[in-house]
Amino acid sequence: MTRLFNFSAGPATLPESVLLQAQAEMLDWNGVGASIVEISHRSADFIAVAAQAEADLRSLIGIPDDYAVLFLSGGATTQQALLALNFAAPGQAVDYVVTGHWGKTAIKQVSPYVHVHIAANGEPGGFHDIPARDSWTLTPDAAYVHITANETIHGVEFRDAPVVGDVPLFADFSSSIASEPVDVSKYGVIYAGAQKNLGPVGVAVVIIRRDLLERSGQPRADIFDYRSHAARDSMLNTPPTWNWYLAGLVFKWMLAEGGVDEFARRNATKSRLVYEAIDSSGGFYRNDVVPQARSRMNIPYFLPDETLTARFVAESKAAGLLALKGHKAVGGLRASLYNALPVQAAQALVDFMRDFQQRNG
Amino acid sequence: MTRLFNFSAGPATLPESVLLQAQAEMLDWNGVGASIVEISHRSADFIAVAAQAEADLRSLIGIPDDYAVLFLSGGATTQQALLALNFAAPGQAVDYVVTGHWGKTAIKQVSPYVHVHIAANGEPGGFHDIPARDSWTLTPDAAYVHITANETIHGVEFRDAPVVGDVPLFADFSSSIASEPVDVSKYGVIYAGAQKNLGPVGVAVVIIRRDLLERSGQPRADIFDYRSHAARDSMLNTPPTWNWYLAGLVFKWMLAEGGVDEFARRNATKSRLVYEAIDSSGGFYRNDVVPQARSRMNIPYFLPDETLTARFVAESKAAGLLALKGHKAVGGLRASLYNALPVQAAQALVDFMRDFQQRNG
Numbered sequence: 001m002t003r004l005f006n007f008s009a010g011p012a013t014l015p016e017s018v019l020l021q022a023q024a025e026m027l028d029w030n031g032v033g034a035s036i037v038e039i040s041h042r043s044a045d046f047i048a049v050a051a052q053a054e055a056d057l058r059s060l061i062g063i064p065d066d067y068a069v070l071f072l073s074g075g076a077t078t079q080q081a082l083l084a085l086n087f088a089a090p091g092q093a094v095d096y097v098v099t100g101h102w103g104k105t106a107i108k109q110v111s112p113y114v115h116v117h118i119a120a121n122g123e124p125g126g127f128h129d130i131p132a133r134d135s136w137t138l139t140p141d142a143a144y145v146h147i148t149a150n151e152t153i154h155g156v157e158f159r160d161a162p163v164v165g166d167v168p169l170f171a172d173f174s175s176s177i178a179s180e181p182v183d184v185s186k187y188g189v190i191y192a193g194a195q196k197n198l199g200p201v202g203v204a205v206v207i208i209r210r211d212l213l214e215r216s217g218q219p220r221a222d223i224f225d226y227r228s229h230a231a232r233d234s235m236l237n238t239p240p241t242w243n244w245y246l247a248g249l250v251f252k253w254m255l256a257e258g259g260v261d262e263f264a265r266r267n268a269t270k271s272r273l274v275y276e277a278i279d280s281s282g283g284f285y286r287n288d289v290v291p292q293a294r295s296r297m298n299i300p301y302f303l304p305d306e307t308l309t310a311r312f313v314a315e316s317k318a319a320g321l322l323a324l325k326g327h328k329a330v331g332g333l334r335a336s337l338y339n340a341l342p343v344q345a346a347q348a349l350v351d352f353m354r355d356f357q358q359r360n361g
Numbered sequence: 362m363t364r365l366f367n368f369s370a371g372p373a374t375l376p377e378s379v380l381l382q383a384q385a386e387m388l389d390w391n392g393v394g395a396s397i398v399e400i401s402h403r404s405a406d407f408i409a410v411a412a413q414a415e416a417d418l419r420s421l422i423g424i425p426d427d428y429a430v431l432f433l434s435g436g437a438t439t440q441q442a443l444l445a446l447n448f449a450a451p452g453q454a455v456d457y458v459v460t461g462h463w464g465k466t467a468i469k470q471v472s473p474y475v476h477v478h479i480a481a482n483g484e485p486g487g488f489h490d491i492p493a494r495d496s497w498t499l500t501p502d503a504a505y506v507h508i509t510a511n512e513t514i515h516g517v518e519f520r521d522a523p524v525v526g527d528v529p530l531f532a533d534f535s536s537s538i539a540s541e542p543v544d545v546s547k548y549g550v551i552y553a554g555a556q557k558n559l560g561p562v563g564v565a566v567v568i569i570r571r572d573l574l575e576r577s578g579q580p581r582a583d584i585f586d587y588r589s590h591a592a593r594d595s596m597l598n599t600p601p602t603w604n605w606y607l608a609g610l611v612f613k614w615m616l617a618e619g620g621v622d623e624f625a626r627r628n629a630t631k632s633r634l635v636y637e638a639i640d641s642s643g644g645f646y647r648n649d650v651v652p653q654a655r656s657r658m659n660i661p662y663f664l665p666d667e668t669l670t671a672r673f674v675a676e677s678k679a680a681g682l683l684a685l686k687g688h689k690a691v692g693g694l695r696a697s698l699y700n701a702l703p704v705q706a707a708q709a710l711v712d713f714m715r716d717f718q719q720r721n722g
Contacts, residue, residue: 004394011602013399016388023387027380033365033683037561037607038374040684073434073563074584077598081582112580195599200398202434202563202601219473221442223435237438238556240563240601241372246398322394323401 005345008323009152009298009336010175010196018249037242041235046245050233053248057198060251060260061177063184063207070206070226071234071244076174076193077109079206083170083189084110086217086226088143095119095142095167099158099293100127100151101329102172113218119145127154129290133162143215144168144188150176150297152196152336153327155287157295161186168212175297177205178254179339180264188212196297197339199247202240254339263339270337270346271296277350284361285353302332308360309333319352321345366706369684370513370659370697371536371557379610398603402596407606411594414609418559421612421621422538424545424568431567431587432595432605437535437554438470440567444531444550445471447578447587449504456480456503456528460519460654461488461512462690463533474579480506488515490651494523504576505529505549511537511658513557513697514688516648518656522547529573536658538566539615540700541625549573557658558700560608563601615700624700631698631707632657638711645718663693669721670694680713682706 006013029036032045039046054069063069072079088094088110096107097120104123107116117139120131138145145164150157152175161169161183168188177192184190188209195201206226213227222228222236229236254263275294278285278301287294287301303309309332313325326332335349367374390397393406400407415430424430433440449455449471457468458481465484468477478500481492499506506525511518513536522530522544529549538553545551549570556562567587574588583589583597590597615624636655639646639662648655648662664670670693674686687693696710 002389002392002394006395006399008395008399008401010599011399011401013395019388019396023384026384026387027377028363031363033363033681034367034369034374035380038367038369038372040369040372041562043684073436073601074439075434075598077584078435081584084582109582109584112582193599200603201402201599202604221470221473223438223442223470237436238371238554238562240434240604242561243563243601243604320394323404 004320004322005341005348006322007335007337007341007345007349009327009334010193011201012196012336012338013340014200014246015250015253015340018246018253021249022246036245039241041238041241046241049245049248050235050239053244053251056248056251056255057205060254061182061184066210067184068208068210068213068230070208070229071239071247072204072206072229073202073240075201075204076172076191077105079191079204080106080109080172082224082226083144083146083191084113084218085220085224087189087212087215088114088217090218091115093117093139093142095139095145097131097136097145097147097162098122099130099148099156100154102151102153102174103146103148106146106148106172114143117142122156126288127151127156128288128293130156130158130293138164138167142167144170146170146172148172150295152298153300153329155289155295155298155300155334156293157297159292168209175338176295178260178263179267179297181260194243194247196336199250200243202243203247250340266343267296267337267339269343270341271299273346273350274299274335274337277353281353281357281361284357297338298334298336300326300330300332300334311360312356315356316349316352321349321352324349365681365683366702366709367683368696368698368702368706368710370688370695371554371699372562373557373697373699374701375561375607376611376614376701379607379614382610383607397606400602402599402602407602410606410609411596411600414605414612417609417612417616418566421615422543422545427571428545429569429571429574429591431569431590432600432608433565433567433590434563434601436562436565437533437552438466440552440565441467441470441533443585443587444505444507445474445579446581446585448550448573448576449475449578451579452476454478454500454503456500456506458492458497458506458508458523459483460491460509460517461515463512463514463535464507464509467507467509467533475504478503483517487649488512488517489649489654491517491519491654499525499528503528505531507531507533509533511656513659514661514690516650516656516659516661516695517654518658520653529570536699537656539621539624540628540658542621555604555608557697560611561604563604564608611701627704628657628698628700630704631702632660634707634711635660635696635698638714642714642718645722646714658699659695659697661687661691661693661695672721673717676717677710677713682710682713685710
């Protein structure tokens with residue numbers, strides 16, 4: 001058994017201690033005579049696991065009591081559609097700030113339901129920066145303002161919650177949740193697929209300021225109604241129990257390691273190492289994002305040509321550095337540095353980058 | 362490590378050999394240096410796993426080429442809503458045949474979108490039988506006719522696909538898929554949560570006759586569009602990879618054990634054992650479903666009073682027979698006998714039932 005350094009953008013690397021625990025418990029969880037994936041979600045055993053996971057996530061991120069926390073299946077994309085169904089009237093204006101690929105995807109999901117107004121768009125600038133706040137054209141009676149806290153493909157990250165007045169701010173935090181302290185009270189909704197910083201793919205976390213649940217939204221199936229999920233503690237239907245359990249193990253690991261403050265330090269260290277290697281390469285490696293908008297989680301970067309890129313991908317994999325190929329939408333390379341990726345992995349990557357440059361530069 | 366006989370209605374027992382393989386591969390799958398839950402769904406490695414799972418399911422159930430097979434998150438309840446969004450025009454008539462709790466749930470999901478006509482309803486008879494086919498009032502221009510192939514709470518199962526003419530038949534097969542041979546060509550859509558006969562909770566299978574995908578349906582988010590999922594091989598967004606992988610291991614196990622024919626034999630044996638124990642108990646145990654509609658998968662049954670029921674639940678658990686408490690909607694006891702439950706488990710249950718009756722009858 002060999003564990004390599006895994007820079008996958010998601011599904012992404014998980015803490016080894018969590019996988020070891022899941023492995024040990026795979027056939028008999030907690031002495032009940034069955035795996036946790038084989039027991040009822042309505043059993044006292046599983047309900048305790050679910051409640052503990054919520055309590056630990058609340059503690060980890062600092063979620064105020066006036067926010068509901070849901071654990072749902074369907075990933076972040078499904079939540080993007082549900083935002084409009086739950087919180088906007090049919091055809092109501094909603095404001096979207098687009099800073100990369102996922103902001104565009106978010107718009108695609110809600111277009112059938114609402115009037116999408118693009119309040120700011122980084123695409124004309126190649127998604128290399130976040131449009132200045134004073135250039136945003138917000139709609140006064142919008143149902144919400146939507147941002148993507150971190151863009152995994154374009155490597156653009158908000159450093160702080162933008163001030164948007166009385167309209168609630170909704171944020172896709174799929175790739176940066178729990179990676180540094182966040183003031184939840186500045187947001188109406190925070191949502192995230194778990195598969196980057198929180199745990200395995202197959203479960204999403206949705207954090208909702210409770211007063212928003214009083215909005216009537218639009219006609220929708222009960223299974224698309226956040227109120228119904230909140231009223232049933234995310235067990236309106238059979239939830240993805242194993243995925244929820246594994247996320248809970250990751251929360252416990254993060255708390256034991258020192259919580260979000262500690263991961264903020266590690267993530268700053270990792271991303272600084274890689275950006276310094278890029279910026280000190282004399283142009284051999286190139287990242288196009290302006291420094292103040294650079295993501296700490298996902299670093300897309302480029303070599304002078306496709307031949308070198310292919311060689312880098314093959315040689316880095318052979319050296320035990322996995323999944324460094326860039327997303328097909330932009331090409332090049334990408335290093336994802338989520339919570340569970342150790343600092344040693346980033347150090348190993350920059351050592352490899354320097355060696356690769358010496359041999360090919 | 363002790364594995365007990367697990368009669369859970371779902372999430373349900375899984376084959377021990379599958380759990381052992383998942384356990385062995387938990388930290389390093391197939392020598393790639395990472396768990397399968399940590400690698401990209403767009404990697405060649407995972408795409409091969411996904412394609413093999415589809416091929417094995419097609420082989421197992423006998424799915425014709427003119428049917429698409431989707432692996433989606435969200436469980437069966439989400440699919441219930443998507444049926445109306447994808448296959449019915451706004452407000453169009455749809456026919457539902459209700460033979461238990463889940464038929465009613467299916468109606469709840471689509472009510473905001475379509476005109477639901479209840480073509481037949483077993484509730485006045487206490488859900489003890491399937492209303493005779495010649496009593497059904499079908500709508501000639503309905504978008505589809507919906508049945509629940511097996512009702513897990515009321516223990517009522519269709520023995521054959523009802524003939525409904527030219528209107529496509531849609532069936533919730535969550536609790537009986539792959540438990541006996543089925544003629545897929547008699548259905549327009551078959552859907553199922555995996556967590557009973559196919560694998561772990563967190564992934565659903567949807568089998569769709571391809572011509573139905575040409576229907577325009579109603580305005581919906583891209584993530585709610587079966588056409589989009591079909592066009593992207595169920596990777597429109599990040600799918601629940603670990604759950605899909607584990608389902609694939611279950612398919613391989615079922616094929617190796619002899620396929621659906623063999624499981625039909627085992628399931629007939631198990632259910633016959635339990636029904637005989639009930640029917641030969643002189644009224645001590647009671648199942649109210651008429652013999653021709655009795656489920657092979659879920660057997661709800663009752664003792665003379667609540668005190669005995671509580672004692673049965675406690676003593677059977679102490680004897681290593683898990684999760685025999687009935688669903689709260691009907692009370693009593695329930696034995697679920699899905700594919701991965703061995704015949705020895707059913708034998709152990711009836712042995713316990715006879716012993717319990719001797720001591721308490």
